[in-house]
Amino acid sequence: MGAIRLDLIRRYLRPHRKVVLIGVAALVVVNLLSVSIPLLVRRVIDDLQDGFALQDVLAQAALIVALATVMGAVRLYSRMLVFGVGRQVEAELKQQIFDHLLKQEPGWVQTTGSGEVISRATSDVENVRRLLGFAVLSLTNTVLAYALTLPAMLSIDGWLTLAAVGLYPLMLMVVRLFGGRMMRQQRRQQEALASLSDLIQEDLSGISAIKIYGQESTEQTAFAGRNRIYRDAALNLARTRSTLFPLLEGISSISLLLLLALGSGQLESGRLSIGDLVALILFVERLVFPTALLGFTLNTFQTGQVSLERVEELLRRRPLIVSSASPTPPAKPGRGAVEARGLTVRYPNAPRPALVDVSFELHPGELVAVVGPVGCGKTTLARALGRMVELDPGQLWLDGVDITALDLAELRGQVGLVPQEGYLFTASLADNLRYGEPDAPFERVEAAARQARLEGDIKGFPDGYQTLVGERGITLSGGQRQRTALGRALLVRTPLLVLDDALASVDNTTAAEILRTIRSEQANAQSNDQGLGRTVLMISHQLSAAAACDRVLVLEEGRLVQQGHHSELVAERGTYRRLWDREQATEQLRAAG
Numbered sequence: 022m023g024a025i026r027l028d029l030i031r032r033y034l035r036p037h038r039k040v041v042l043i044g045v046a047a048l049v050v051v052n053l054l055s056v057s058i059p060l061l062v063r064r065v066i067d068d069l070q071d072g073f074a075l076q077d078v079l080a081q082a083a084l085i086v087a088l089a090t091v092m093g094a095v096r097l098y099s100r101m102l103v104f105g106v107g108r109q110v111e112a113e114l115k116q117q118i119f120d121h122l123l124k125q126e127p128g129w130v131q132t133t134g135s136g137e138v139i140s141r142a143t144s145d146v147e148n149v150r151r152l153l154g155f156a157v158l159s160l161t162n163t164v165l166a167y168a169l170t171l172p173a174m175l176s177i178d179g180w181l182t183l184a185a186v187g188l189y190p191l192m193l194m195v196v197r198l199f200g201g202r203m204m205r206q207q208r209r210q211q212e213a214l215a216s217l218s219d220l221i222q223e224d225l226s227g228i229s230a231i232k233i234y235g236q237e238s239t240e241q242t243a244f245a246g247r248n249r250i251y252r253d254a255a256l257n258l259a260r261t262r263s264t265l266f267p268l269l270e271g272i273s274s275i276s277l278l279l280l281l282a283l284g285s286g287q288l289e290s291g292r293l294s295i296g297d298l299v300a301l302i303l304f305v306e307r308l309v310f311p312t313a314l315l316g317f318t319l320n321t322f323q324t325g326q327v328s329l330e331r332v333e334e335l336l337r338r339r340p341l342i343v344s345s346a347s348p349t350p351p352a353k354p355g356r357g358a359v360e361a362r363g364l365t366v367r368y369p370n371a372p373r374p375a376l377v378d379v380s381f382e383l384h385p386g387e388l389v390a391v392v393g394p395v396g397c398g399k400t401t402l403a404r405a406l407g408r409m410v411e412l413d414p415g416q417l418w419l420d421g422v423d424i425t426a427l428d429l430a431e432l433r434g435q436v437g438l439v440p441q442e443g444y445l446f447t448a449s450l451a452d453n454l455r456y457g458e459p460d461a462p463f464e465r466v467e468a469a470a471r472q473a474r475l476e477g478d479i480k481g482f483p484d485g486y487q488t489l490v491g492e493r494g495i496t497l498s499g500g501q502r503q504r505t506a507l508g509r510a511l512l513v514r515t516p517l518l519v520l521d522d523a524l525a526s527v528d529n530t531t532a533a534e535i536l537r538t539i540r541s542e543q544a545n546a547q548s549n550d551q552g553l554g555r556t557v558l559m560i561s562h563q564l565s566a567a568a569a570c571d572r573v574l575v576l577e578e579g580r581l582v583q584q585g586h587h588s589e590l591v592a593e594r595g596t597y598r599r600l601w602d603r604e605q606a607t608e609q610l611r612a613a614g
């Protein structure tokens with residue numbers, strides 16, 4: 022058995038120490054009462070040898086019943102207190118883990134696997150609850166039972182006591198022998214369960230891909246493999262448990278038999294009264310349960326320990342992307358001016374950087390496109406602007422402030438990032454649109470929907486803006502989903518808007534209308550003297566969309582290889598011209614065929 026992390030257990034229990042202490046005090050009372058009852062029974066039985074007095078017997082019996090009732094009530098109270106602490110710690114820990122998960126960068130959750138994270142946040146936390154509730158209660162109870170019962174037994178007969186409990190160390194040896202194995206098996210079972218949950222989650226998210234490629238049977242085989250591993254792990258653990266506990270029961274029964282056999286001899290020789298023997302039997306019986314329970318308790322301790330460490334490991338994980346300790350306030354009002362100087366981004370464990378030495382400027386109110394072959398780093402650039410990937414300081418500035426020096430919440434209030442796959446929460450369409458500003462009035466929700474060309478679609482939905490969307494709501498088309506994500510970003514008036522291929526599923530006419538709206542909004546802001554209008558960086562696979570922008574940045578293999586207006590770039594030899602020629606050829610083929 023690994024070293025018990027008492028420091029961790031103490032730390033978790035510290036905020037509840039008053040309740041735990043009252044619970045333990047109640048257990049002391051329970052055990053004192055529990056020791057006094059066999060002693061009372063002994064007196065009654067021995068008094069009976071001297072003659073039967075109904076009044077006395079009834080009085081003693083009433084006392085025993087009263088004591089047993091009080092004992093039961095106090096035991097119930099102590100259980101409620103200590104189990105309550107376990108539940109309380111469980112609730113606090115779940116909240117702490119959830120808060121902690123929200124602080125992590127998205128890349129970590131993706132690489133760790135959500136099944137693994139969910140398993141730690143649920144089943145591991147439950148094991149911790151059992152450790153702090155059941156295990157602490159029963160271990161304290163066992164210690165108290167021994168501490169109070171053994172002296173009482175020894176005062177009756179030392180040798181008989183030794184004979185009765187002499188086999189109990191053997192019981193502990195058996196527990197120790199099986200303990201390490203059970204701990205390893207428990208860990209394997211938890212890992213297998215996490216891997217099974219990962220697969221279910223992944224397959225549910227990728228169900229369309231599975232169907233399109235007809236890979237149901239491959240996935241079934243993969244599931245069967247992981248399911249088998251989980252089943253075997255669970256069976257191994259069950260096998261160890263089911264060998265251990267009958268062994269413990271057997272040993273305690275032998276103890277009782279030994280006491281009866283040796284005790285009756287002592288009775289005959291007159292060295293022991295009947296009351297003494299009955300009391301000893303009652304005492305040994307009292308110890309059977311806490312000792313047998315010790316097996317369960319140690320088991321719970323072991324699994325709880327494993328889980329406690331897994332939970333601690335999760336809570337120790339420091340997010341890579343954090344606000345600066347003394348953040349610089351953003352420029353107010355924000356103008357959306359961006360400067361990148363030698364921007365280099367490398368994902369953790371990636372063999373080479375996704376962006377290398379990229380330098381450019383975005384002027385306030387500009388509409389700039391980013392194009393380039395697949396995997397050239399376009400999305401990474403979008404993520405860098407929203408600081409969704411870790412950056413070294415001194416590479417990227419927003420309105421003259423290094424973005425790593427900005428408070429994260431402030432930064433995200435300045436940069437609207439619209440990903441290609443807009444996520445919809447299970448909520449009304451209106452609430453999805455106002456997700457970034459939950460208190461935004463309905464007029465702004467309508468305006469955002471109008472700008473994102475979503476209004477017409479909403480009219481066709483059963484409950485209009487109140488239609489439930491997301492996982493449990495109606496299914497939106499890819500284009501509707503994208504336009505909702507765009508509307509959500511447009512509602513929050515960030516000075517910089519980054520569209521990461523956010524119009525890819527929107528038809529060309531609608532995409533052009535949306536761009537025109539953004540353009541006229543920029544122009545209005547400039548002519549109304551409301552500043553220069555928001556700056557827009559638009560990542561696109563379609564060069565025809567880039568042609569309508571003020572400027573185009575061309576990336577290739579993580580480097581900025583060209584920049585300029587579309588008309589300049591098509592006139593140059595280079596990546597842009599190559600991509601443009603290819604797009605034109607594809608268009609012509611499509612028109613011809």
Ligand SMILES: Nc1ncnc2c1ncn2[C@@H]1O[C@H](COP(=O)(O)OP(=O)(O)OP(=O)(O)O)[C@@H](O)[C@H]1O
Nearest residue numbers: 128368369371375394395396397398399400401402
């Ligand atoms: N989370 C990640 N961890 C490690 N490497 C990554 C991660 N995301 C992207 N990459 C790698 O970084 C490089 C740039 O990827 P990025 O997604 O920025 O390209 P992109 O130009 O947006 O591609 P596409 O046109 O396909 O959308 C690629 O080599 C990619 O494999």
